[in-house]
Amino acid sequence: MTALTERMKDGLDAPICITWELTYSCNLSCVHCLSSSGRRDPKELTTEEAFRVVDELRNMQVFYVNIGGGEPMIRRDFFDIVEYATSSGVGVKFSTNGTYIDAATAQRLAAMDYLDIQISLDGADAATNDAIRGEGSYDTAMTAMRHLKDAGFGEFKISVVITRHNIAQLDEFKAIADEFGAQLRITRLRPSGRAVDTWEELHPTLDQQRILHQWLLGHGENVLTGDSFFHLNALGESLPGLNLCGAGRVVCLIDPIGDVYACPFVIHDEFLAGNVRDDGGFAAVWRTSDCFSELRGPQSAGACASCGSWDACQGGCMAAKFFTGLPLDGPDPECVGGDGEYALASAGAVPRPSGDHSKPVAVQLGRRSNV
Amino acid sequence: MLDSPLKLHPSVALRPEPFGALAYHYDNRRLIFLKHPTIVDVVKDLEQHPDLQSTLSAHGIDEQQWDNYDKAICSLIESDVVVAR
Numbered sequence A: 001m002t003a004l005t006e007r008m009k010d011g012l013d014a015p016i017c018i019t020w021e022l023t024y025s026c027n028l029s030c031v032h033c034l035s036s037s038g039r040r041d042p043k044e045l046t047t048e049e050a051f052r053v054v055d056e057l058r059n060m061q062v063f064y065v066n067i068g069g070g071e072p073m074i075r076r077d078f079f080d081i082v083e084y085a086t087s088s089g090v091g092v093k094f095s096t097n098g099t100y101i102d103a104a105t106a107q108r109l110a111a112m113d114y115l116d117i118q119i120s121l122d123g124a125d126a127a128t129n130d131a132i133r134g135e136g137s138y139d140t141a142m143t144a145m146r147h148l149k150d151a152g153f154g155e156f157k158i159s160v161v162i163t164r165h166n167i168a169q170l171d172e173f174k175a176i177a178d179e180f181g182a183q184l185r186i187t188r189l190r191p192s193g194r195a196v197d198t199w200e201e202l203h204p205t206l207d208q209q210r211i212l213h214q215w216l217l218g219h220g221e222n223v224l225t226g227d228s229f230f231h232l233n234a235l236g237e238s239l240p241g242l243n244l245c246g247a248g249r250v251v252c253l254i255d256p257i258g259d260v261y262a263c264p265f266v267i268h269d270e271f272l273a274g275n276v277r278d279d280g281g282f283a284a285v286w287r288t289s290d291c292f293s294e295l296r297g298p299q300s301a302g303a304c305a306s307c308g309s310w311d312a313c314q315g316g317c318m319a320a321k322f323f324t325g326l327p328l329d330g331p332d333p334e335c336v337g338g339d340g341e342y343a344l345a346s347a348g349a350v351p352r353p354s355g356d357h358s359k360p361v362a363v364q365l366g367r368r369s370n371v
Numbered sequence B: 001m002l003d004s005p006l007k008l009h010p011s012v013a014l015r016p017e018p019f020g021a022l023a024y025h026y027d028n029r030r031l032i033f034l035k036h037p038t039i040v041d042v043v044k045d046l047e048q049h050p051d052l053q054s055t056l057s058a059h060g061i062d063e064q065q066w067d068n069y070d071k072a073i074c075s076l077i078e079s080d081v082v083v084a085r
């Protein structure tokens, strides 16, 4: 543990890694969606309110923001907000499923400065990807990437959430990224949003986690991870990046209705710190909310205290523990020492995420399974 | 580096933090940590002085520590936060 990491636990004057989800509306219904997106929320921030958020981020010297959703490009003022941010000196990286990137849009994007794009892909072939992201979503993503390449966008990112089913495709993902001149980003599946219900069958096995750790070590800084696999550091060699749960300390989420949560993976009242519409705006929430102050206070290692790997792993991800019903001061459910699995066996009731914006499941007319 | 004329890269922004400062490079989108308040002051002030050593003495930094500062500035040159002028 470096002195710097210790200091970060006390929190920073402004976040480093801030996610801003512009809308809960989405044309897809991925089974692992961290924000249970689908339907637009009527309380969504207006364009003017979004501009005020950008003003605040600029004043706090937040250098860049990760825009997501839902599908952020669905908002009609998407380009207005992005252009307002980048021209204010707040760089933008946005995540998209690629549906709205046609040839003309790709050219528009390629002409913009301080802009980075992340295309989501959860399988290296259509079958694997579409099982998670829905029919046709693989082709959609590949088409968008081709448009970006043809438009000369440069090095965009391909973002993969690792599951039990795509972990064998790591090399293929890398090959796809290389083919498009893109950078590969691999992140961890957390049991958040709709993944509360799918995590158990989708998260990698212990053996797969070991393979992943080796693969990531082999690729070093060429493959991005958003520092999301630091719980794997308990396997021995540490991965590059910040080894710490940054929730409320260096990380936070502004959701589409302006609610500020400790991290994009903990959309739950327990981690709701305030709203950008409150007096004092986002800055006051970040600097003075009780929720964030508590997260920055000393945390106990709990059941991890006696583990020799505590320094390397810090007990893992708070969101993963919370949404699997585990105590926050104990092992991660994917603890590589196997302590999480042991704890899961006796875990309490699993909390439900606070907002569910999933589309209602389509009723299939003319078909009844119970006749 | 001690006798080189230096400056902060024009595309780098510094954000004060309790531990020192966070530097963001708008060209290569990298974050760099300046882990001590004094090094932040030195970096900000490089352009006002003929070279690194005169910046250090202007900030009252003991000559015995110049080597450490030289190393720190070298690594900032490597990450393109500090450049020659």
Ligand code: SF4
Residues within 6 Å of the ligand: A190, A244, A245, A246, A247, A251, A263, A264, A265, A266, A316, A317, A318, A319, A320
């Ligand atoms: S809760 Fe998990 S995902 Fe969120 S910042 Fe902490 S480690 Fe990262």
Ligand code: SF4
Residues within 6 Å of the ligand: A234, A303, A304, A307, A308, A309, A310, A311, A313, A314, A315, A316, A330, A331, A332, A335, A336, A337, A338, A339, A340
């Ligand atoms: S017991 Fe806790 S600290 Fe040890 S490896 Fe597991 S999660 Fe990490």
